[in-house]
Amino acid sequence: MSIKVRYFASLKELVGRSDDELQADQALTVRAIWRQLNPELALPENVLAALNMEYVGYDARVWDGDELAFFPPVTGG
Amino acid sequence: MLVKLCEQPFNPWREVEAYQAECPEMAGKYGATSVFVGSMRDLNQGDAVVGMYLEHYPGMTEQQLQAIVGQAHAQWQLLDSLVIHRIGEVMPEDVLVLVAVWSAHRGDAFDASRFIMETLKSKAPFWKKETLSCGRQRWVEKNTDGYQTRAE
Numbered sequence: 450m451s452i453k454v455r456y457f458a459s460l461k462e463l464v465g466r467s468d469d470e471l472q473a474d475q476a477l478t479v480r481a482i483w484r485q486l487n488p489e490l491a492l493p494e495n496v497l498a499a500l501n502m503e504y505v506g507y508d509a510r511v512w513d514g515d516e517l518a519f520f521p522p523v524t525g526g
Numbered sequence: 527m528l529v530k531l532c533e534q535p536f537n538p539w540r541e542v543e544a545y546q547a548e549c550p551e552m553a554g555k556y557g558a559t560s561v562f563v564g565s566m567r568d569l570n571q572g573d574a575v576v577g578m579y580l581e582h583y584p585g586m587t588e589q590q591l592q593a594i595v596g597q598a599h600a601q602w603q604l605l606d607s608l609v610i611h612r613i614g615e616v617m618p619e620d621v622l623v624l625v626a627v628w629s630a631h632r633g634d635a636f637d638a639s640r641f642i643m644e645t646l647k648s649k650a651p652f653w654k655k656e657t658l659s660c661g662r663q664r665w666v667e668k669n670t671d672g673y674q675t676r677a678e
Contacts, residue, residue, distance in 0.1 A: 458581050458653035459665040476549035495668075499651070521617060524666040525580070525611065525652025526564055526623050526643065 450513045452477070454486060457520035460496060480507040482517060488493055493520055527599065527607050529591040533614045538563045538624040545608045545626070552576065552605050554629040560635035562643050568618035570666070573668050574659035578616050583651035587611075594645045597678040598627070601641070611643065611652065 456471040461467050469486050471477075477485070483492045489501070498505050499518040511517050528545065542561055546552065557672040568575055595607050607627040616622060625642050629635040647669045 455583075457583055457651070458655070468529070499583070499586055502583070502589050504649075518586070520583065520651060521653065521665070522668040523647075523649065523651050524654045524669050525650045526647040526669065 452468065452482065452511055452513060453516045454482060455518040457518065459521050460519055463493075464490065473511075476510040476512050478507065479505060479509050479511060479517060482511060483507075483519065487521065492519075493521075497522065506526075527595055529588060529595060529609045530611075531563040531587065531613050532610055533612075535616075536587060536610060536612070536624075537633040538610070538621050538626075541608065541610060541624060542626050543636050545606075546628075549606055550629055555660070556605050556630060558629050558632040558635035559633070560625075560627045560629075560639040562625040562639050563621055564623040564643075566620050566622055572654060573656075575618065575656045576631055576659050577618075577657040579655040579657075580612050580616055580622070581614050581653045581655065586651050590650045591646065594642055597633050597645070600640050602629065603631070604629050604634060604638055607638070607642070609646070611646075612648070640672075647667075647672060 452471040452473055454471060456467055457462050464487055469481060479498045492509055498507060500511060503514055504514055566578060591609055595609055605628040610624040612622050625639050627635045627639040655663055656666060657663050
């Protein structure tokens with residue numbers, strides 16, 4: 450098992466990847482996961498996070514088996 | 527209550543007509559049908575736009591749209607609703623989104639369709655990438671608040 454991390458739209462282009470897999474033996478916060486996967490890149494302030502397809506804050510805890518997504522403000526409609 | 531994503535151009539008026547025909551139990555019950563149709567313009571921020579790509583988060587998009595429509599049904603007296611949103615490559619004049627709401631009375635129909643549309647704009651995970659007439663591509667950075675008076 451692992452944590453699946455996905456990136457969308459302009460953020461996917463910024464990080465240069467559409468997804469990551471992260472092995473974690475304990476729960477990590479959304480913010481900690483970003484830091485670990487993108488150490489060179491500060492988490493842009495307007496970036497939204499979704500845990501298992503529900504919006505969450507950066508302090509939400511992510512567990513093994515979860516899917517975490519990072520994306521810019523949405524622009525549908 | 528139906529939510530769907532559509533990769534091909536669609537005619538919103540035919541969709542409304544067809545959906546209504548498929549719901550005979552609504553016949554005679556609705557006094558108000560509120561229909562919102564959002565289309566792609568050929569101009570944005572002063573630049574000519576020749577095409578657009580609509581990215582989305584498969585799974586979460588449908589889930590969010592269902593939740594938004596569910597909230598509308600909980601808050602207003604609605605008989606039924608239909609939401610269709612385009613994904614993928616779109617062209618100017620294409621319909622991007624349809625929100626149709628059936629209710630006994632106009633107040634519920636108007637307010638619920640506005641709520642669905644405004645909440646979709648701020649919550650449903652879609653992203654637009656425009657292709658300008660000069661060939662350059664750019665991401666649309668954010669949606670404006672539809673309840674604010676536009677400055678232009």
